[in-house]
Amino acid sequence: MDLEILTLLPDTSQVKERLLQQTEITIERALTVDAKKRRDWQGVAFSSIFLCATGGLVFEAVDTGGAAWWLTVPALLTGLLTWSGFAQSFPKKLRDVNDIPVNPATAEEPKKSDPAPEGSG
Structure with missing residues (x-):
């Protein structure tokens, strides 16, 4: 729908640039966040x-x-x-490594394994 409107707007339109940015954000989110959603x-x-x-x-x-x-x-x-x-x-959600749903706004990238503390082992 946004792409159809985007093609109808004149090149000099200020709205066209904002709509293009919003469309790019939506596509980027679909490719990154939505692709990471999974079921438990x-x-x-x-x-x-x-x-x-x-x-x-x-x-x-x-x-x-x-x-x-x-x-x-x-x-x-x-x-x-x-x-x-x-x-x-059953719903697809962003989940951590234990399949617990996480909030996408506060989700952190998985940390690389920390080295073992000294004296352990």
């Missing part, structure tokens, strides 16, 4: 396990004809854990 696949795997457990509990509660109605309580708990796990792990 370990969290997705754990959430999938909880999803199976929730399904099994619900199935057993229904299959017994209501005799095991109390299984709906742990099913509710595992269902909440499943939802929470998928909500935290």
Whole structure:
């Protein structure tokens, strides 16, 4: 959209230069920051396990004809854990080496390994 507007503006327009700069910033961010975003696949795997457990509990509660109605309580708990796990792990986010989401504005470049302190080892 911005590129279409950019081509329609005359070369002498002051807005054209600002729009060009903004477009370059957007493209640069897409190539750098967005390329580093990733999912927490370990969290997705754990959430999938909880999803199976929730399904099994619900199935057993229904299959017994209501005799095991109390299984709906742990099913509710595992269902909440499943939802929470998928909500935290599946979206692509900037993450540190431990797959913990970081704020892009405060993210630091990974530090090179510091030498071991003297006397250790």
